[in-house]
Amino acid sequence: SKYPHINKGLAGIVAFSSTKSFIDGQEGKLIYAGYNIDTLAENATFEEVCFLLWNDRLPNKAELDELNNKLQNNRDLPEAVLNYLKSTSSNAEPMSVLRTAVSMLSDFHEVEADTSKEFRINKAISITSKMPTIIAAYDRIRNGKEVVAPLSEKNTAFNFLYMLNGEEPGEQAEKTMDLCLILHAEHGMNASTFTNRTICSTESDMYSSITGAIGALKGPLHGGANQAVMNMLLDIEENDADPVEYIKERLDDKQKVMGFGHRVYKTMDPRARILRGMSDQLSRETGHEKLYEWSEAILETMKSEKGIDPNVDFFSATVYYSMGISPDLYTCIFAMSRVSGWTGHYIEQAENNRLVRPRALYVGEKDLPWVPVEER
Numbered sequence: 001s002k003y004p005h006i007n008k009g010l011a012g013i014v015a016f017s018s019t020k021s022f023i024d025g026q027e028g029k030l031i032y033a034g035y036n037i038d039t040l041a042e043n044a045t046f047e048e049v050c051f052l053l054w055n056d057r058l059p060n061k062a063e064l065d066e067l068n069n070k071l072q073n074n075r076d077l078p079e080a081v082l083n084y085l086k087s088t089s090s091n092a093e094p095m096s097v098l099r100t101a102v103s104m105l106s107d108f109h110e111v112e113a114d115t116s117k118e119f120r121i122n123k124a125i126s127i128t129s130k131m132p133t134i135i136a137a138y139d140r141i142r143n144g145k146e147v148v149a150p151l152s153e154k155n156t157a158f159n160f161l162y163m164l165n166g167e168e169p170g171e172q173a174e175k176t177m178d179l180c181l182i183l184h185a186e187h188g189m190n191a192s193t194f195t196n197r198t199i200c201s202t203e204s205d206m207y208s209s210i211t212g213a214i215g216a217l218k219g220p221l222h223g224g225a226n227q228a229v230m231n232m233l234l235d236i237e238e239n240d241a242d243p244v245e246y247i248k249e250r251l252d253d254k255q256k257v258m259g260f261g262h263r264v265y266k267t268m269d270p271r272a273r274i275l276r277g278m279s280d281q282l283s284r285e286t287g288h289e290k291l292y293e294w295s296e297a298i299l300e301t302m303k304s305e306k307g308i309d310p311n312v313d314f315f316s317a318t319v320y321y322s323m324g325i326s327p328d329l330y331t332c333i334f335a336m337s338r339v340s341g342w343t344g345h346y347i348e349q350a351e352n353n354r355l356v357r358p359r360a361l362y363v364g365e366k367d368l369p370w371v372p373v374e375e376r
């Protein structure tokens with residue numbers, strides 16, 4: 001052919017080395033810094049996963065206590081950010097509000113004069129601890145409710161639900177949220193992590209990188225899929241539709257079904273496997289078993305019609321729904337977890353940097369003669 005090969009969507013291109021995570025797309029295996037996702041799901045807390053992604057090892061007791069303290073002491077938002085949340089328009093999208101609020105946080109933090117690991121980790125802690133506060137405060141403000149201050153001595157999952165609902169979550173809700181945060185924390189060179197590393201590679205600051213990453217996560221082909229999955233299920237319910245017919249019509253129409261397919265996994269996403277069990281249990285406990293049954297029917301249909309498996313966003317939707325969380329916050333929850341991976345990658349990139357600068361194939365015309373404006 002006339003042109004050299006293009007790796008459209010950078011598929012299969014290895015541009016960085018990383019110790020943060022490993023994905024085996026054939027086997028359906030995911031590892032964070034050495035630890036299998038199933039091992040972490042069973043044993044870890046989100047805070048331990050944060051430490052792991054920032055330090056490439058698990059914390060000892062004293063280190064974990066110190067991290068928990070720092071996270072707890074950093075949850076409060078600057079007044080200007082709260083004022084911004086109060087000033088948003090009623091049709092604002094939560095992910096856009098989160099992106100702007102995180103961007104604003106840079107006004108209240110030192111610029112990147114210090115290149116030590118400790119300085120960078122402290123900045124990562126500050127952003128990670130404030131994102132749940134931003135999301136919860138925004139949701140309460142838009143619903144005309146009082147903003148709830150975080151409780152000290154409590155972890156990220158507890159405080160997020162507490163600040164969101166204005167009441168202490170039960171043990172099961174806290175555990176479920178913690179598990180969701182663990183499952184979304186890190187995932188290789190996905191679009192938002194790549195965006196974050198690209199911005200870091202220009203020697204820009206961590207806030208700029210995370211702001212860009214939130215923008216990348218927002219789209220429905222990436223993190224926005226969980227919200228789209230829930231909207232699909234609610235659409236089926238509203239129209240009293242048959243879920244199998246609904247999906248077949250979409251496929252006939254060459255539309256994508258959200259929550260299915262993955263660039264790397266060619267089998268069931270191991271996170272989807274864990275979330276599937278949670279969705280089953282929680283849906284039954286909260287009287288939403290119908291939504292779970294439809295999800296299973298959709299899964300069957302996608303498998304038989306297209307041979308495509310669900311990804312992390314498919315069952316997380318019904319898990320959050322069972323917890324009573326508004327669908328337009330699902331991608332924000334993804335972001336408040338993934339910030340741990342993004343900041344881990346930021347530090348890794350900054351410590352071994354080279355400017356990210358690929359090429360594009362020019363397919364336009366060349367050397368055209370100039371035509372004066374009156375003659376065009």
Ligand code: CMC
Binds near residue numbers: 311
């Ligand atoms: N529904 C219907 N068809 C699909 C889907 C889907 N969800 N996913 C892939 N396909 C088709 C695709 O159209 C293509 O068909 P054809 O060869 O006829 O053109 C074929 O399967 C192969 O697709 P691919 O090259 O493997 O897809 P990709 O790697 O370019 O895209 C994807 C990956 C995630 C963007 C895509 O699967 C998709 O759009 N899924 C729906 C959105 C979604 O759930 N995103 C969440 C991704 S995972 C976690 C996250 O990042 O949030």
